[in-house]
Amino acid sequence: MELTTVKLVTIIAEAVLEERILHDLRQLGARGYTIGLARGEGTRGIHASDWEGKNLRIETLVAPEIADQILQHLATHYFPHFAVIAYTTDVQVVRGTKFQR
Amino acid sequence: MELTTVKLVTIIAEAVLEERILHDLRQLGARGYTIGLARGEGTRGIHASDWEGKNLRIETLVAPEIADQILQHLATHYFPHFAVIAYTTDVQVVRGTKFQR
Amino acid sequence: MELTTVKLVTIIAEAVLEERILHDLRQLGARGYTIGLARGEGTRGIHASDWEGKNLRIETLVAPEIADQILQHLATHYFPHFAVIAYTTDVQVVRGTKFQR
Amino acid sequence: MAIVELLQINLLSPMVLAFALGIAATLLRSDLKLPDELYTTLSIYLLLAIGLKGGIALAETSLAVFWAPALATLMLGIIIPVVAYTVARRIGKLSIADAAALAAHYGSVSAVTFAASQTFLDTVGARYEGFMPALVAILEVPAIVIALMIAQMAGGQQGGDWREAVRELLTSKSILLLVGGMVIGWLAGPRGGKEVAPLFVDLFKGALTFFLLELGMVAARRFRDLPTAGWFLLGFAIIMPVINGLLGVWFGSLAGLSLGGSTILGVLAASASYIAAPAAVRIALPQANPGFYLTAALGITFPFNLALGLPLYYTLATWIVR
């Protein structure tokens, strides 16, 4: 079976940002996402209301160049003021085309 | 400390499939699994009842050849009709034997 | 954009161990963590009370040498008696310094 | 009461208004989100409570009174899926799998619509037989099995294992809670029932209202799929319930049910399952499109029955039941 390597981008972000980040991901070319709930602590430790709930763990499988753009975008628009971290990994999938534009 | 490289297979699947997929994983030689809840959107967007709950995020650490078989099996039996995606990554563990047959 | 490679350590552990493991991670030099809920089965299958809840999925981004120490520490202090597994992966982040001592 | 008055009573009940609020929340893109666990908890509670009350009533019902309505219900469970399948296949030109999926949903029953009909009848002051929840249990399963069998015979099934699906159906949570609650109520009787009444009886309407808030949001999310569903599905999801409702009321009156009881049997026949059927169909007929059957059952038929169906079937019953 032929496997393709694509990028898995994982974003940990405060819950208030859900709509915004998903919107941006779509704009940048991601064709799907998966969200789980998480909580955590980091160095900034700023957090919005507990009512808004905990952190989100957003994952999206994308082509490498899109992964780069996503990291870039997050670094510019979210890292300064919000509790957001992000990282990418290489993963193997069966149908690479599903995750590419 | 000696580390071994094994494969982490991650499967995102609609919740109705839980029993079925776990059964298949066991058959294919996985010796353990971890499940978390998730929700998401993809290209197909077909989903069963909300009553059945959201997606599952199933992870299993296995030997490379088993990882291949799992992907193959999912591609054949689940990808056509169900909202399922899967990918593999290389990870390092301490006791490689725990995850091999 | 410059990306740095750091280690992602993932720990699956029974929920009673939360405080203990987080304390140890801090001691060993981790500067943040993210926790999600999970359930699962493995080879030992020992589990504490259901009241204590399910497994935790703890993730921490750290420098490679710290990742090694964490695995070592877990292998010595937790693997013998507790339902704990752990693995590491290479991931790319924007600001590597955030995750290093 | 005139139908206009009945409509008004129904549309201004807290439960229908809560459903409308749920729809509004989704259409306004509010960030209101009920925890999934609350949805599950309320579902479990409602099914158990319905079963419990039915079981207590059943303990005081003689078989002589019960057999005719039970038989009528069983017959509805056989006739409706066959009719629905034929309509969907012949008139709607749907694929075998999609037609069978619709048949399963419309032949089975929605427990929440049932609960809403009881609340409605309480409000207008019509009485009904206490054993009605037993009819919910009787009507829930057969239609799904029949629909899956039709798909199997027509060759529309691939991959899914329908026998396994039926086993899972019989032990599925909705059946288990409904039948289990009935057995508990039947064994514990009125004395045991009184102990748990503050939770399972007094809070029932409030919990139903809360649940309908959530269901309004779920239904509204289905509205997105309406355009792709097409005119046939829209017609099917409104006309089929009316026909089934008429059938149910008529069968009920033949079986000797009261005015209220016949109304409820009409509601049961008219309602489309959104718990047991979707799960079973997803497993056994994976190639059927959930965008069809869920949109029809949850996005159209459920709101229709809740808002207009209840007073309609009641009015039909006042004409048919002497």
Place this chain on the structure above:
Amino acid sequence: MAIVELLQINLLSPMVLAFALGIAATLLRSDLKLPDELYTTLSIYLLLAIGLKGGIALAETSLAVFWAPALATLMLGIIIPVVAYTVARRIGKLSIADAAALAAHYGSVSAVTFAASQTFLDTVGARYEGFMPALVAILEVPAIVIALMIAQMAGGQQGGDWREAVRELLTSKSILLLVGGMVIGWLAGPRGGKEVAPLFVDLFKGALTFFLLELGMVAARRFRDLPTAGWFLLGFAIIMPVINGLLGVWFGSLAGLSLGGSTILGVLAASASYIAAPAAVRIALPQANPGFYLTAALGITFPFNLALGLPLYYTLATWIVR
């Protein structure tokens, strides 16, 4: 009643004691943790219940009685944020964003403090107008909008889109549930209300007690940030509510509210939002430090109002309202 007696009644009420237990649990580093979903569920329940009761009362209120209190409330929603912003900026030397964030929180309102004040008044036997929840809804939004506009004009806003924030504010869950509940109550009226009373009325105080257990834990977690917050914030979080409370009681008496009603308007003015405001501010003023505004609103002002504020504003009202 003397203030000492009022204080005792208040401090020994189950809800204040439950709040204290929550604080104790956190300080003792207990592993007690209420599920997030329970917290969300109780919030939703409380907002909906408050709205429902208000709506039912509003259905029986004439506009002639309602317009003056409504206007008074609206004016409070404009005056308080301006004053709070000025104090925070001039005296506290806070940044534009931080000052505006505080203004948004103290101008808006805490629904739970409102609920607690009703329970308190019930216990001491003081009556109040049934339409008070409508005033909660009126007071919730304007102050937040004004605070965001001030920040915008003062140039303290970067990155956040305040128009988008206002849209989200108007469809945010707290507004939607409060106003939605009110519409439901208003349309369903007393008859519909009676059906859901066992859930939404009888259980209200118990649910509030349960919620305060959780809120005690949340507030205590904020205590950690107290040292970094500094003396100004501590003073602000105690003196500002007292001034606002006095203002609210006075406006209430001018608008013709009863003793109880004036007390509640005082409580509303004195309370600081911890639901609608934090979410809106986080989005529109991301550079404002949540360690400031949440610590002030939730870690200081909320406990102060709950424990000491309620009897205080009531005593003020007995002096001011004739």
Place this chain on the structure above:
Amino acid sequence: MAIVELLQINLLSPMVLAFALGIAATLLRSDLKLPDELYTTLSIYLLLAIGLKGGIALAETSLAVFWAPALATLMLGIIIPVVAYTVARRIGKLSIADAAALAAHYGSVSAVTFAASQTFLDTVGARYEGFMPALVAILEVPAIVIALMIAQMAGGQQGGDWREAVRELLTSKSILLLVGGMVIGWLAGPRGGKEVAPLFVDLFKGALTFFLLELGMVAARRFRDLPTAGWFLLGFAIIMPVINGLLGVWFGSLAGLSLGGSTILGVLAASASYIAAPAAVRIALPQANPGFYLTAALGITFPFNLALGLPLYYTLATWIVR
């Protein structure tokens, strides 16, 4: 009443039937799954409610009445773990850690079994002292501490830090809620209690029934481990409670408790902890096998006590208490 009649009353109570339904659901491999958050919520609710009611009763109890039962309970908390450890070690030939783990569980107490015994006594019409929840709190901790100390002295402890475990035990959620609830009830008194009674009193039996549905599922999952547990454990998990129950009833009668009160002290002694003990033991005695102690406490003793134990200890009490 004859024991057969008592058995019948107990076995046909909604709570025991709900427990059986939970077992059935698991054995039938149904997909019924209660949300974890519901389980946690119900546990918290039950512990708080038990504490609250106890505290209110305690406020009206004089020390002269309370000291003897309190002392008797404390002695049970010392004697039972020593006996249980000796039996498990000598007769069962278990390892030090496993024996100490069993001692901790059987010396401590199950709050749900306690709640079930109250419901049972209410149904058969036997009265009991209102301060019984205080005895639950007294019996919960000492046995666990003693068992951990035994393990420490016998050298069976490695890795775990027992002092840390005791600290965590004292601030663990079950103790905190039980004692915290008691303090709230004691301070708020009957007046405050009445405010929250609709939630914490009226709904108690219903919530207990719901909880037992879940607990039936949890217990049934433990059945899988029965084969590996062996005959000794099976015997231990049935005979030990009967001996402890007898001891508890006897001590209760010596301490001057009523028939109902002695029955409850018997139930407390007979019951095995499944909340506080497992958490403490897991931390302090990690090498003890949960497959042993959880299977015994939750898979065998709990169902035994619930179904047969309650009528048994009551019958014993009618013989012993004059």
